[in-house]
Amino acid sequence: MRLRTVAALSALLSTAPAAQAPDLRTRAEITNYEETSTYADITRVIDGLVATSPLVHTESFGKTEEGRDLPLMVIADPKVTTPEAARKLGRPIVYVQANIHSGEVEGKEAVLMLARRLVSGDLRPLTRQLVILIAPDYNADGNEKVDVQNRSAQYGPVAGVGTRENSKGLDLNRDYMKLDSAEARALVGLYNRWDPHVAVDLHTTNGSYHGYHLTYSPILNPNADARLIEFTRERMLAPITEAMLKGHNWRAYYYGNFSRETGRPAGARVDPANPGDVTWRTFDHRPRFGNNYAGLRNRIAILSEAYSYVDFKRRVEVTEDFVEEIWRSVVANGKQIMTLTAQADRVFTAPPTAKPVELGVDIEFRAGPTPVPILVGDVTKVVNPRSGREMLAMTDMAQPVLMPEVGTFAATRSRPMPRGWLIPAASANGRLAGAIERLRWHGIQFREVSAALPVPVERFSIADYTRAPKPFQNRYEARLKGDYDQAQLTVPAGSLFIPANQPLARLAFYLLEPDSDDGLVTWNVIEEGLAAGQTYPIYRVLDAARLK
Numbered sequence: 001m002r003l004r005t006v007a008a009l010s011a012l013l014s015t016a017p018a019a020q021a022p023d024l025r026t027r028a029e030i031t032n033y034e035e036t037s038t039y040a041d042i043t044r045v046i047d048g049l050v051a052t053s054p055l056v057h058t059e060s061f062g063k064t065e066e067g068r069d070l071p072l073m074v075i076a077d078p079k080v081t082t083p084e085a086a087r088k089l090g091r092p093i094v095y096v097q098a099n100i101h102s103g104e105v106e107g108k109e110a111v112l113m114l115a116r117r118l119v120s121g122d123l124r125p126l127t128r129q130l131v132i133l134i135a136p137d138y139n140a141d142g143n144e145k146v147d148v149q150n151r152s153a154q155y156g157p158v159a160g161v162g163t164r165e166n167s168k169g170l171d172l173n174r175d176y177m178k179l180d181s182a183e184a185r186a187l188v189g190l191y192n193r194w195d196p197h198v199a200v201d202l203h204t205t206n207g208s209y210h211g212y213h214l215t216y217s218p219i220l221n222p223n224a225d226a227r228l229i230e231f232t233r234e235r236m237l238a239p240i241t242e243a244m245l246k247g248h249n250w251r252a253y254y255y256g257n258f259s260r261e262t263g264r265p266a267g268a269r270v271d272p273a274n275p276g277d278v279t280w281r282t283f284d285h286r287p288r289f290g291n292n293y294a295g296l297r298n299r300i301a302i303l304s305e306a307y308s309y310v311d312f313k314r315r316v317e318v319t320e321d322f323v324e325e326i327w328r329s330v331v332a333n334g335k336q337i338m339t340l341t342a343q344a345d346r347v348f349t350a351p352p353t354a355k356p357v358e359l360g361v362d363i364e365f366r367a368g369p370t371p372v373p374i375l376v377g378d379v380t381k382v383v384n385p386r387s388g389r390e391m392l393a394m395t396d397m398a399q400p401v402l403m404p405e406v407g408t409f410a411a412t413r414s415r416p417m418p419r420g421w422l423i424p425a426a427s428a429n430g431r432l433a434g435a436i437e438r439l440r441w442h443g444i445q446f447r448e449v450s451a452a453l454p455v456p457v458e459r460f461s462i463a464d465y466t467r468a469p470k471p472f473q474n475r476y477e478a479r480l481k482g483d484y485d486q487a488q489l490t491v492p493a494g495s496l497f498i499p500a501n502q503p504l505a506r507l508a509f510y511l512l513e514p515d516s517d518d519g520l521v522t523w524n525v526i527e528e529g530l531a532a533g534q535t536y537p538i539y540r541v542l543d544a545a546r547l548k
């Protein structure tokens, strides 16, 4: 009897410390992958990591529309708590973001598990070579709205996932330029502060029935520095794809969907024996999407899309492996990544060359020179026991079919970067106040002109202004047509000059040019007075000397 009591007591004592140690498991792990982590689970894991590791700094990078703090982990050895300290280490800074679409949940689970491996597991050596930023729950409000009806065809988690949109109904992956959401404004604040060299954005795709476990995309906008795009494709994504197959047995390739030569969707399923004029087509070049936005900021970006019809546990695994391989690639290419991004920053800050750099205003899809083998797959139906609804599961089929790949974009109409843009004082304080506010949020520099001066400018005469009849993301997408001519403009003191000799010149160009396909006109931020016969209220400066 006494012996038994002692044994029981000692068992209790030996388990006591373990019971007090923080539980660093994700909700997915705790529930055998039936559920996904809530905000409370994420907070528990982050707090546990901070409590048990000297390498983890955590901060809020802003608040959601519903007032939740947006968590950011900064993991490095030695630990860094400020962007200045991170830059002093002289290493690549890599930002990994999950859950921008909070129905696409495996990235959120994967980054928490990766954080554990970084602080106390096999990935620990990476913390001495990189500064790793992890935002596990970007759409934190959407994440709490779990419902089995959200993304119901996705192959788990069976207990449901959050919503695609934020609490205001906005898709955060269309909000990078207009910054209508508190979340997007917080994120560009993070970019301005931490300025990561590489940005990785984790999603799930439920498009065509292909044969890949994960698809990815680099920057697609041709106005980004071409060297960054080529480097990402050739030196990063190509070897990473090989490592995914050889090291982890995953099939990965560039993101796409089956589409007909005409651009018509081909339907999700393609018959490999009779594919017709099918092509493999990527998505969109516009910087409303995060990968393209980061590109306009001269940073490397990789979009990750785990396949919706791979089961949830394996989606977490493939995403985890992909991020690990990206980190390893950044370590292997660290010096070049830092050099290339710094060079991209200097393209417009260096003294102007005789032939100014031109950027596109009309941009179109481009097909590759030769057909490529694309893996055609298929799906089968599985009933979700929680919702009773059908989910789709990837079959073993992965049949290579040669087809054209429409995977890049090129400008069909371009114009040179000006010396800068000028906003007369009256509109700066009036109809363009919202535009100026957005320039500030994006981190674009500008200054006030101190005296009234005549300046040679290009002014845009509006020939046509069209607005979409139906709203998209609570806005009415608009487009201007017209022509520039040269003029002398006398601007009063208090007018604003936005110089092009700054690292964010490409972004400024995209936001400010009147006929941009994703600028401030597109999103009705600049709207008042736009009509045929009128002049666009922002002027291109051809000679900035008089404005100094």
Ligand SMILES: [Zn+2]
Pocket (backbone or CB within 6 Å): 101, 104, 203, 204
């Ligand atoms: Zn997504």
